Amino acid sequence: MAASVLIVGQGLAGTVLGWALDRAGIDWRMVDAGHAHAASRVAAGIINPVTGLRWVKTWRIDELWPETRAAYQAMAADFGVPLWRDLRIRRYWRTEKERRTSQAKLERGALTPWVTAVADDHAVLAPAGRVDVPTLLAAARTRWLAEGRLTEAKFDWALGSEREGWVIDCTGAAARNGPFAALGFAVSKGEVLRAPLPGLDGSEVRHRGHWVVPDEIGGAWIGATHEPGVDDLQPTDEARTTLLRSAERLTGFVAEPSAHLVGLRLAARDMRPVAGVHPHQARLGIFSALGSKGVLYAPWLARQWSEHLAKGTGFDPAVAVRGAK
Ligand SMILES: Cc1cc2nc3c(=O)[nH]c(=O)nc-3n(C[C@H](O)[C@H](O)[C@H](O)COP(=O)(O)OP(=O)(O)OC[C@H]3O[C@@H](n4cnc5c(N)ncnc54)[C@H](O)[C@@H]3O)c2cc1C
Numbered sequence: 633m634a635a636s637v638l639i640v641g642q643g644l645a646g647t648v649l650g651w652a653l654d655r656a657g658i659d660w661r662m663v664d665a666g667h668a669h670a671a672s673r674v675a676a677g678i679i680n681p682v683t684g685l686r687w688v689k690t691w692r693i694d695e696l697w698p699e700t701r702a703a704y705q706a707m708a709a710d711f712g713v714p715l716w717r718d719l720r721i722r723r724y725w726r727t728e729k730e731r732r733t734s735q736a737k738l739e740r741g742a743l744t745p746w747v748t749a750v751a752d753d754h755a756v757l758a759p760a761g762r763v764d765v766p767t768l769l770a771a772a773r774t775r776w777l778a779e780g781r782l783t784e785a786k787f788d789w790a791l792g793s794e795r796e797g798w799v800i801d802c803t804g805a806a807a808r809n810g811p812f813a814a815l816g817f818a819v820s821k822g823e824v825l826r827a828p829l830p831g832l833d834g835s836e837v838r839h840r841g842h843w844v845v846p847d848e849i850g851g852a853w854i855g856a857t858h859e860p861g862v863d864d865l866q867p868t869d870e871a872r873t874t875l876l877r878s879a880e881r882l883t884g885f886v887a888e889p890s891a892h893l894v895g896l897r898l899a900a901r902d903m904r905p906v907a908g909v910h911p912h913q914a915r916l917g918i919f920s921a922l923g924s925k926g927v928l929y930a931p932w933l934a935r936q937w938s939e940h941l942a943k944g945t946g947f948d949p950a951v952a953v954r955g956a957k
Pocket of ligand 1: 640641642643644645646663664665666667668669670671672673674675676677678679785786787788802803804805806821822823824855856857894895896897919920921922923924925926927928
């Protein structure tokens, strides 16, 4: 029987971990300081199989896609809320160089099977997906508060926990100042808008540097900016203007935002997520550095944690705790 676990943080990482430990029959509880600064509350929830100006296939997408899709569909069934949507991404080239780069990759099969059509000014990426992250967090929080598993409080790392065998850091950007700080993390500020944008095709994301993602209520997420190294949470007029311009170009509509949200993405030096045990403290773990692709990686990392706790299985070397100084 696995030891009991305290999960610190109920963002996407903590939520998917709690769900996975439940399924594995592992005893756990959770403490969370509230979602005011959680990156998960501003995540549009997209799984995009090909990213960046150089059209790079998302790391591990081929092997993780089936597991990730099945996991969120199972979470939707367990929590009784709709969470998953299959999508395609209509991605427009910004420059001739970008078009040539992507076409060269297509010709040598480097983007197979994720590009399904090519037109004069864009390509269609599919399958892609979207998880309604705020709904997942809210459904899990309601259940776990009612069950007495989740306590709303800020965990003090200096005091630690006497009750649980294991403590797992799922604190998102706050992990850069926590017990795993020596791993060396970086943040990137991201801003996103929500706006009513009627008439969008609900199964299609439009993308040209920024994306317009239809939501479930006749509106859209418009995002996101990336500012590496910036760690304030202030919304800026500059981001608002940039995102609205992109949305107009992609949809032909002038959007009037109903919300302007800001979050911090956390990344490790090598841009890989991190899951594993502290180099000097047994039974202290981490599940973090999800960067801008947390939705894809969270179910995989949660499975590794539940297998580690239940059977002592090792973590995949590509994500195991590494590089502590
Ligand atoms: C603008 C933007 C858009 C994004 N879009 C996407 C997207 O489309 N697709 C995608 O896959 N990813 C996206 N991301 C990335 C995604 O948001 C993250 O990968 C993911 O949400 C990180 O989840 P987390 O649980 O690690 O951290 P968080 O969501 O930040 O959660 C951490 C939680 O820990 C709590 N906490 C912190 N310290 C303590 C403490 N001491 N005690 C108790 N609780 C504590 C916090 O209150 C918070 O609730 C986006 C990010 C941004 C900023």
